[in-house]
Amino acid sequence: MGAVFALFSAWYFWIPKILGLSYNTMLGKVHFWILFIGVWLKGRAGLSQRKRKYSSANLNIENNNNLEPDKGAFVMFFKNVEKSKSEIYNNLRKKSGVYIFINNLTKDTYVGSSLNLTNRMTHHFFHAKSGSKGKTIINRAMNKYKLSNFSLGVLEFCTKDVITCTTLEQKWINHYKPNYNILKIAGSSFGFTHSIHTIIKLKNRFKGELHLFYKKNEGAHGSTTSPETVEAIKKGIKKFYLNNSHPYKGKTGKLSPQYGIGGSLVFCYNKENTELIFPSINATRQHFKVRWTYIKKNIDTAHYLNINGENWIIQSIPRDKR
Numbered sequence: 507m508g509a510v511f512a513l514f515s516a517w518y519f520w521i522p523k524i525l526g527l528s529y530n531t532m533l534g535k536v537h538f539w540i541l542f543i544g545v546w547l548k549g550r551a552g553l554s555q556r557k558r559k560y561s562s563a564n565l566n567i568e569n570n571n572n573l574e575p576d577k578g579a580f581v582m583f584f585k586n587v588e589k590s591k592s593e594i595y596n597n598l599r600k601k602s603g604v605y606i607f608i609n610n611l612t613k614d615t616y617v618g619s620s621l622n623l624t625n626r627m628t629h630h631f632f633h634a635k636s637g638s639k640g641k642t643i644i645n646r647a648m649n650k651y652k653l654s655n656f657s658l659g660v661l662e663f664c665t666k667d668v669i670t671c672t673t674l675e676q677k678w679i680n681h682y683k684p685n686y687n688i689l690k691i692a693g694s695s696f697g698f699t700h701s702i703h704t705i706i707k708l709k710n711r712f713k714g715e716l717h718l719f720y721k722k723n724e725g726a727h728g729s730t731t732s733p734e735t736v737e738a739i740k741k742g743i744k745k746f747y748l749n750n751s752h753p754y755k756g757k758t759g760k761l762s763p764q765y766g767i768g769g770s771l772v773f774c775y776n777k778e779n780t781e782l783i784f785p786s787i788n789a790t791r792q793h794f795k796v797r798w799t800y801i802k803k804n805i806d807t808a809h810y811l812n813i814n815g816e817n818w819i820i821q822s823i824p825r826d827k828r
Contacts, residue, residue: 507545514541580606580659591631596621602665604674606682607644611655614618616644616686619675621666627658644686772805774822781824790820 507713514537522528582597584590601623607616607630620626634648641679648656661678664670683690711786772790774782784790787805791798801820810817 537538571772580661581663582660584658585654587652587658589654590658594627594658595624598627598660600624601663601673602666603672604661604678606659606661606678607686608657608659608683609647609651609655610657612649614647614686615682615684617675617678617682617684619692621668621671643688647686770822772801775819775825777810777817
């Protein structure tokens with residue numbers, strides 16, 4: 507609006523000089539004050555709206571157990587997450603900020619933040635529908651109580667900056683003290699370790715038949731694929747190759763991904779002119795304990811390679827034939 511004021515000022519000043527005309531001074535003043543007061547009122551309303559949108563620090567909520575979700579308390583609020591999925595995806599698309607999940611049955615809460623709220627919601631909803639127990643408390647709670655019993659509130663939107671997002675998340679964690687948050691410090695849990703006492707408790711709790719890979723039939727730990735799954739995989743592979751051919755079928759020599767196998771010799775020479783001959787690239791990489799591609803890419807390059815602390819030249823033709 508500052509540019510609009512400048513435009514009108516220039517108009518009032520230059521037009522009389524250019525056209526030789528004059529304005530009614532009283533009407534000009536009336537026009538100015540109407541414009542000025544209108545812009546001031548509009549700016550005041552917009553500022554109030556922005557303050558509410560990006561800061562909800564005045565929420566009158568003492569603790570999470572007495573939390574009564576109210577649409578007016580959040581930037582955005584979705585009473586029933588299950589029924590509001592489409593609306594959630596549309597409204598949070600490409601936005602970053604801090605959010606809170608509310609269990610409407612137990613009143614427990616979870617506070618989180620993300621630089622991409624749409625992707626984060628997709629992650630939560632997937633675990634809630636997958637039937638798996640999940641790694642986090644909120645995932646297990648959603649699986650148990652169903653998404654229809656959860657509400658979602660957006661506390662604040664923010665710029666796509668990790669530090670800003672994490673700082674705001676910590677502010678709201680301190681405010682709500684959410685039960686579902688495993689760690690009370692915002693940010694990644696990378697590097698977090700359980701105490702030795704917690705580890706012992708977890709081992710005792712999930713040992714024997716409660717262990718994830720316990721075999722009921724054999725009474726031992728481990729995981730095997732069922733015969734039905736094995737047969738299904740076999741049939742799937744057979745069916746695939748009835749209609750599709752292998753991409754390298756019929757390709758030999760340098761066109762083959764296994765070039766060097768099947769009689770193509772590999773000659774290796776060090777600076778002392780010691781010669782090592784191998785029947786294939788595969789045999790060469792097994793001797794030097796390196797990757798197959800490392801030998802393949804450096805064969806016939808005519809320069810020394812440092813392999814296991816010793817310099818070698820790798821060729822497909824012996825030196826005396828060059």
